[in-house]
Amino acid sequence: MNFRFDIIQEYLPFFLQGMGLTILMSVIGVLMGCILGFFIALGKMSPILIVRLPFIWYINFLRGTPLLVQLFLFHFAVLPSLLGETTPVLSVIVTLSLNSSAYVAEIFRAGLQSIDKGQAEAAHSLGMNKVQVMWHVLLPQAFKRSIPPLGNEFIVLLKDSSLGAMIAAQDVLYWGRAASNEYLKVWEPYLMVALIYLVLTLSLTYLLNYIEKRLDVK
Amino acid sequence: MISVKHLRKTFGETEVLKDISMDIHSQEVVVVIGPSGSGKSTFLRCLNLIESVTDGSIVIDGQEITASGVNVNTLRTEVGMVFQQFNLFPHKTVLENITLPIVTVRKWKKHQAEEKAMDLLQKVGLLEKASAYPDSLSGGQKQRVAIARALGMEPKVMLFDEPTSALDPEMVGEVLGVMKQLAEEGMTMVVVTHEMGFAREVGDRVVFMDDGYVVEEKPPKELFEKPEHERTKAFLSKVL
Numbered sequence: 417m418n419f420r421f422d423i424i425q426e427y428l429p430f431f432l433q434g435m436g437l438t439i440l441m442s443v444i445g446v447l448m449g450c451i452l453g454f455f456i457a458l459g460k461m462s463p464i465l466i467v468r469l470p471f472i473w474y475i476n477f478l479r480g481t482p483l484l485v486q487l488f489l490f491h492f493a494v495l496p497s498l499l500g501e502t503t504p505v506l507s508v509i510v511t512l513s514l515n516s517s518a519y520v521a522e523i524f525r526a527g528l529q530s531i532d533k534g535q536a537e538a539a540h541s542l543g544m545n546k547v548q549v550m551w552h553v554l555l556p557q558a559f560k561r562s563i564p565p566l567g568n569e570f571i572v573l574l575k576d577s578s579l580g581a582m583i584a585a586q587d588v589l590y591w592g593r594a595a596s597n598e599y600l601k602v603w604e605p606y607l608m609v610a611l612i613y614l615v616l617t618l619s620l621t622y623l624l625n626y627i628e629k630r631l632d633v634k
Numbered sequence: 635m636i637s638v639k640h641l642r643k644t645f646g647e648t649e650v651l652k653d654i655s656m657d658i659h660s661q662e663v664v665v666v667i668g669p670s671g672s673g674k675s676t677f678l679r680c681l682n683l684i685e686s687v688t689d690g691s692i693v694i695d696g697q698e699i700t701a702s703g704v705n706v707n708t709l710r711t712e713v714g715m716v717f718q719q720f721n722l723f724p725h726k727t728v729l730e731n732i733t734l735p736i737v738t739v740r741k742w743k744k745h746q747a748e749e750k751a752m753d754l755l756q757k758v759g760l761l762e763k764a765s766a767y768p769d770s771l772s773g774g775q776k777q778r779v780a781i782a783r784a785l786g787m788e789p790k791v792m793l794f795d796e797p798t799s800a801l802d803p804e805m806v807g808e809v810l811g812v813m814k815q816l817a818e819e820g821m822t823m824v825v826v827t828h829e830m831g832f833a834r835e836v837g838d839r840v841v842f843m844d845d846g847y848v849v850e851e852k853p854p855k856e857l858f859e860k861p862e863h864e865r866t867k868a869f870l871s872k873v874l
Contacts, residue, residue, distance in 0.1 A: 534717060534721040535723065538715075542734075542735035542783070557724065566796075
């Protein structure tokens with residue numbers, strides 16, 4: 417087999433550019449997902465069913481439908497009707513944020529509910545109000561416990577961002593497809609795309625391991 | 635100081651407290667004993683409303699805490715509580731465990747709270763553990779920190795819910811020692827315990843509870859030596 421390194425060489429600047437976009441979309445997706453996910457977790461833990469219900473179905477919908485379908489829905493239907501127009505990158509960011517928020521919400525909820533009931537009781541018995549108990553006692557402990565599953569979610573999200581290529585967001589996979597179409601070759605571009613994602617996820621894995629160690633997560 | 639009238643508490647179908655009336659005077663040490671499931675812990679937890687009350691009234695220091703519209707958080711600063719499982723905050727140092735409520739609830743400045751916390755640590759004999767994390771402490775040390783933390787709020791009453799039940803036997807003494815010292819300083823205390831020695835030595839009054847009722851209450855000497863009720867006798871014969 418004649419492996420055409422020159423294709424990779426030619427496309428390298430585009431791959432690097434795509435990598436930048438992949439990182440950008442993933443980072444924003446993760447951050448927004450965490451912020452949204454936190455409030456959705458709180459909403460889903462409400463003792464009042466009417467309050468809880470929309471959050472339950474938000475999570476049901478986002479976890480129960482394919483990400484690609486969500487991406488098409490947001491890119492072609494939801495965002496255009498809300499904003500008048502959208503760009504592929506914006507659609508990917510919005511979809512990733514909402515999708516990951518559902519998973520992150522479940523991670524936070526599990527983290528919060530895994531904290532021993534005695535912690536909240538002790539804090540309340542000292543006169544702390546609900547917000548103080550949540551902020552000073554429950555959240556720091558729950559967040560620490562959430563780090564390993566959150567890391568897992570980040571890696572999934574980073575890889576899922578490649579679906580953006582389906583709506584022409586110019587991420588790593590987009591340029592792989594472009595190279596493949598131009599030269600009618602499959603091995604070179606797709607192996608390169610796989611390698612880039614592997615480098616990204618491995619870097620993230622080691623970064624997360626480092627953070628876990630620093631925070632002494634057990 | 636505390637006046638409980640016709641207190642009832644149910645969990646679903648189960649009635650845990652059936653009709654409890656009790657007065658606890660200032661500076662008095664009341665020890666509550668009884669078989670497990672008798673409702674003694676639930677009774678204690680009702681006194682600072684960690685457990686909601688089904689019926690009846692509790693008045694603490696002239697204020698009816700079971701009335702509607704009572705600020706539960708303010709009430710709880712007046713009533714300190716020590717738990718069987720310590721419930722220290724594992725992500726905070728010993729010092730921070732004590733200063734956290736003083737700073738967040740009492741709104742003291744951090745350095746004032748720290749001074750106060752160091753005084754309390756000295757009192758419970760753990761000054762050198764100020765910057766340690768709870769994980770590195772023994773059970774007895776944890777419980778002494780928990781007592782210091784509760785005292786940091788300067789409560790008028792201290793509730794102890796089986797404070798030595800989760801401890802290795804050799805650590806029971808150090809915790810009881812701190813409690814005894816508190817009693818001598820005139821703290822009003824309600825103690826649920828299985829430590830009959832402590833009840834006898836430190837208690838002003840011993841309350842025997844069984845099946846959601848107060849069966850008998852007397853000064854310790856009388857209760858231990860001349861129990862009136864059959865159930866009290868049966869219980870004491872098993873534990874003494």
